[in-house]
Amino acid sequence: MxxxxxxxxxxxxxxxxxxxxxxxxxxxxxxxxxxxxxxxxxxxxxxxxxxxxxxxxxxxxxxxxxxxxxxxxxxxxxxxxxxFGRLDIGTFFMNSVVVAVFTVLGTLVFCSMVGYALAKLDFPGKRLVFTLVLVTLMVPGVVTFVPLFVVVSKLGMVSTYPALILPFLAGPLGVFLMRQFIQDIPDSLIEAARIDGAGELRIFLRVVMPLCGPALATLAILTFLGSWNNFLWPLVVAQSEDMYTLPVALSLYSVGQNSTNYGVLLAGSVLIITPVLLLFVALQRYFIQGIAATGIK
Amino acid sequence: MTVLTRAVAPAALPRSAGHGPAAARRRRTAVVAYLFSLPFIASFAIFMVFPLISSLGMSFTDFRSTDIPTPFAVAFVGLDQYTALFQNEQFVRSMVNTLYFVGVGIPLTMAVALALAVALNGAITRFRTVFRVGFYAPVVTSIVAVAVVWRFILQPDGLLNTLLAAIGITGPDWLGSTAWSMPSMILMAVWRNMGTLMIIFLAGLQGIPQEVVEAAEVDGAGAWQRFVRVTLPMLRPTLLLGAVLLSVGYLQFFEEPFVMTKGGPLDSTLSISYFTFNQFGFGNYGTASAASYVLFVAIALLSIVQFRAFRTKE
Structure with a gap:
């Protein structure tokens, strides 16, 4: 490959x-x-x-x-x-990292599993699931925003990590990406493993996943970027300071009398942008391959 | 898998037959498939499908934030939320603003991205990676962080106006003027989104067979003619993809004004998404849901129109 x-x-x-x-x-x-x-x-x-x-x-x-x-x-x-003094950057940074890492891991696991089922297994309702995934690619964020907030408050998850992570594991884009990629894996490889007596989980882990490297890399990068820069949802559900992510902290600091306190604000921007910028320059080949392959940022 | 199952199962056997090794295998496959799909389907159902449907339901009620403890006690009001919306001057204003942003922003972003892609693809040989990385860099930035920098640059006596003054132009108060606030948003959006489209267009340009362009050249077509008559038509599917992606994103226009202007001055940068978010903040969940569905329909319609427009000429 x-x-x-x-x-x-x-x-x-x-x-x-x-x-x-x-x-x-x-x-x-x-x-x-x-x-x-x-x-x-x-x-x-x-x-x-x-x-x-x-x-x-x-x-x-x-x-x-x-x-x-x-x-x-x-x-x-x-x-x-x-x-690093009066503002608790360490906590904000850790929150951003924890949320991004778990969102990426969860997305990779969930999307590759369902992507495999949609691409290579037959089951009643398969077409319905895939159609729903395609339709929700076009749904604007604000449509689900209100009920999502109601769901999260009903579940008692406001100001917790799950509220910041779980809603993003249902991303249709990842499913679409993995399904398309796995579909191109030859059926004969999977059949050969099946004839050799491998179970479905073994086939998935030992045959399919090792071939999905490029797709997983693309999905990981896109998800990380989305999570790191995500701002509106965390702003609404992270209601206590110990749950703020970096963008939430910066946007809440920048209102009122601090709004023209440009020195501190620009330093905050540097702290948010530099990690992803370094990541991007280091992995630019994968970023760009991924964008070109999926056509979606 | 499908092929094998069909080969094994006798052709005359109805699919629903519940006996025989083939049926047993099919059942087993389905169970395995459901187990593989379960984690995603569960979270997709709770965090996407359910909110999507309840939002539609809410838009036909007078649901308010105070109704959260007793969600089924709300009154059904039919299409009242929708009719009220279209009589709401602020909502109409937000639709006009969104159209302005989309109508100017999409062609501009596509033109800039296409120009960059064409230049990078054909006109230069060295430093291609440097340019590509540089033009794409704004895409990876956080909007909150970028907003700080842009507000700083767009101040009445900030960097942009200082540079303009150097060439004899007196710049406006970009974010404080009702006439210039939207162009500022568009400028920022072009800056942040041209990289994605540039990469997509580059991929499209590299897919055009060189022989076709060379054939046109042999026939005496000039550079501009080759671009308009050969390259652009062959790039049509890529342009369509770019236009659809951009419209889905740009119609949801929200974060730029939220962090830069708070929708002002005088609602001049208030978008449909922003209006919806405000209604959510006021606790008017029914109104917010109706407004969000108007946007959803607009996005679906525009995507369909674009597919038609690009397809007819093929």
Missing amino acids: GSATTATAVSERSTRTRKVTSARRRSPSGTVLAYTALTFALVATLIPFAWMFLGSVKTEAELRQRPPTWWPQTFTWDNFAAW
């Missing part, structure tokens, strides 16, 4: 290179123009990041200075110190 992907990538690359060399031969000025335009666009895209990182180490006085300074005149860690 892995070698096939690499082979495709290589052949794609060589096709592209061939095409591009011919393009360059035709019009060198076009190439220069393309690089200039792309560089300009790249700088414009990245300015907000630069401005955030630079601003987070400027003093509050310097942030209010007009016209604004580019490079910090006085370099300070005070804005970060606020998060």
